[in-house]
Amino acid sequence: GENVEQHPSTLSVQEGDSAVIKCTYSDSASNYFPWYKQELGKGPQLIIDIRSNVGEKKDQRIAVTLNKTAKHFSLHITETQPEDSAVYFCAATLMNTGFQKLVFGTGTRLLVSP
């Protein structure tokens, strides 16, 4: 089945720096790749997603890139702020008899220091 690997597990940056989180997936049929942000004590919230027919997508300070050939995708956060501190999860769809279920990475804890 699908397997999603996420790196790094923890990432510390200074405010204003950029942060990059990388994920790889195993199932070449996967076609949807969302990223979730989980703040302390809360459930994950979707922050950006990308579909397999697009190589890059940007939303203000957040961008995601997808390399289908290499089967990896990345989250880029520019001009980081302390409120970006959270755990980030990548995910990929698994085609399964017409019902797509997400497989998640193991998460990256991002700490942005003022």
Place this chain on the structure above:
Amino acid sequence: DVKVTQSSRYLVKRTGEKVFLECVQDMDHENMFWYRQDPGLGLRLIYFSYDVKMKEKGDIPEGYSVSREKKERFSLILESASTNQTSMYLCASSLSTGGQNTIYFGEGSWLTVV
């Protein structure tokens, strides 16, 4: 806004007890999910349901069952709680089986089994 509500945020149960975790969504979503979140393991799918009274096993269904008698409500049941089921449980919902639709999460239920 979509709202997925998990009625119990924090529970402490004894080994062998039967435990019910309740989840309600208010957006008429067809799909509902139960995930388990553990440090270093990410989010793992326990069960999902794509319609009333329908259920499918996820990746780690052992020791759990589910019930979906109404479209808006999806319950996770631990028939006989064990200490290795101490975890955070996340309920989620999404709009349809077409895939590539946003999955919305609840705030999570922290379960401690002693």
